[in-house]
Amino acid sequence: MTTLYTKDHEYLSIDGDTATVGITDYAQNSLGDVVFVELPAVGKQLTKGGDAAVVESVKAASDVYAPISGEVVAVNDKLPDAPGTINEDPAGAGWFFKIRIKDKAELDGLMDEAAYQAFVAELG
Amino acid sequence: MDPTDRPLQHTPLHAAHVAAGARMVPFAGYDMPVQYPLGVLGEHLWTREQAGLFDVSHMGQAFVIGPDWETTACAIEALVPADILNLKPGYQRYSQLLDENGGILDDLMVTRSNYQGCEGWAYLVVNAACKETDFPHIAARLPAGVTLKRADDLALLALQGPAAVAVLEKLVPGIGDLGFMQFRALKVDGAHYHITRCGYTGEDGFEICVAAKDVVALWERLLGDERVKPIGLGARDSLRLEAGLCLYGHDIDTGTSPIEAGLNWSIQKRRREEGGFPGASRIQRELRDGAGRLRVGIRPEGRQPAREGADIMADGRKVGTVTSGGFGPSVNGPVAMGYVERGFASEGQKLTLMVRGKELAATVAALPFTPHRYARTKS
Structure with a gap:
């Protein structure tokens, strides 16, 4: 399983033609305590760069954009009632949704782990 | 927040905030702690349960x-x-x-x-x-x-929460006798303290004015008590919002009058009758006839916060605007304040908030959202 990253601090864990999407540890740390999350409906067709989810901390609201195009095949139902999971375990239990990858070519511009860590390090 | 390119100013506690791992943000021309490693949620709840220490030395x-x-x-x-x-x-x-x-x-x-x-x-x-x-x-x-x-050479700390009085008693024996909104000046270990029993959280607590040169020692001494944790601007905002207190530049500004803002209680009888302050004719008229719009508390349904600027709808049209909104950690739900036309300001009035392009059901609620726990005033 490969994990890729976007410049908007989302991760995609790729398993065959499906990707599990969430926000990175850097993103959850920047947001602060998450108090609300809105997930897309299962079956929704997402377009790369379009709105996919909403996360809100005590202070601010933030959009989560679809990192790639495809159909939502599962969402993390436990998240809306326990949004703090996103802070506690962003890469694990805090996942947002699973998407069926429409076009693997869209993965080309994404960063691998090393590139993402370098990207975050540059942000300071 | 500061539109100018002037370098950010530091309070005398800046280095202490950085050393404590605070996340610093520009606020009103100062580089201020928005949160410490505990985080906004934890800092908010700690203040309501124990005691929170705030650096408010940026205030004038x-x-x-x-x-x-x-x-x-x-x-x-x-x-x-x-x-x-x-x-x-x-x-x-x-x-x-x-x-x-x-x-x-x-x-x-x-x-x-x-x-x-x-x-x-x-x-x-x-x-x-x-x-x-x-x-x-x-x-x-x-x-x-x-x-x-x-008095730019004076610093200001706020110690807020149910444990604040016991904590300060250790440094200043007898300070618990001070009533709400009362002031005492005294000297502790060679430093002058100007202490007022007041605050901006809805909790019992104190504001302590000391010389800038003495504030680091006082800060460290107060934090030496295990009931005290440093609290950033993030929790200061959520605490005051739950307490129904106005934030200048958001809930009140030159476009709002004290009567629209529901601050009638702060204008005593003699002044209402005599006037003699700027804008007295308008304020006397609003006291007599009622203001056209009023600040109200708003409880959105569900868990999604409505933020400042959200339109407030009722009867299929816009009747007001949210001026402060967020998540109330003690309420464990979203809370907001805003202005609505007078006819829609009664408690229990159903409203619709426009949040990120979607309609969110909400109700006018009594302020404060969290009961005030001020010390009783002694005379």
Whole structure:
């Protein structure tokens, strides 16, 4: 399983033609305590760069954009009632949704782990 | 937040905040801690359960100095609608600096000195973001013989929460006798403390004014008590919002009057009748006839917060705007304040908020969202 990253601090864990999407540890740390999350409906067709989810901390609201195009095949139902999971375990239990990858070519511009860590390090 | 390119100012505690792992953000021209490693949620709840320590040294402190209290009080009463003349020595009042239209230039605290030899002194605390305009505004309107003395060499701490009194008693025995909105000046280990029992969280607590050179020692001493944790601006905002307290520049500004803002309680009877403050005719009219719109508390349904700027709808049209909104950690749900037309301001009124392009059901709710737990005033 490969994990890729976007410049908007989302991760995609790729398993065959499906990707599990969430926000990175850097993103959850920047947001602060998450108090609300809105997930897309299962079956929704997402377009790369379009709105996919909403996360809100005590202070601010933030959009989560679809990192790639495809159909939502599962969402993390436990998240809306326990949004703090996103802070506690962003890469694990805090996942947002699973998407069926429409076009693997869209993965080309994404960063691998090393590139993402370098990207975050540059942000300071 | 600061649109200018001026370098950010530091309070005397800046290095202490950085050393404590605070996330620093620009606020009102200062580099201030928005949160410490505990995080906004934890800091908020800690303050409601134990005691939170806030660095509010960025706020504007000054003295209005006249030959006697009557002269000083009358000079201040020309600028604010509160009864300052009848304030007793060692007591504090909340008021607003008003413009000629009765709009709010800033809100502030006014304390009457009970210091021997300083009978004609009033102590003011104004908002950080407004101090550079407030102080010239005040100074330019004082009569001959009354002066404004800025106190930029003073720092200010707030210690807030149910444990605040027990914590401060250890340093200042007997301070628990101080009533809500009362002031005492004293000396501890060679440092002058000006202590007022007040705050901006809805909890019991104190604001302690000390010389900038003494504030680091006091900060560390207070944090040495395990009941005390440092609290950033993030939790300061969520605490005051739950307490239903106005934030200048958001819930009140020159476009709002104290009556629209529901601050009638801060305008005492004599001033309502006599007037004699900027915008008095409008404020007296609104007191008589009611204001056209009112600040209200709002509880959105569900868990999604409605933020500042969200339109408030009812009867299929816009009836107001959210001026503060977020998640209330003690309420464990979203809370907001905003202005609505008078006909929609009753508790229980159903509203619709436009949040990120979607309709969110909400209800007008009583303020505060979290009951105030101020110390009872002693006389």
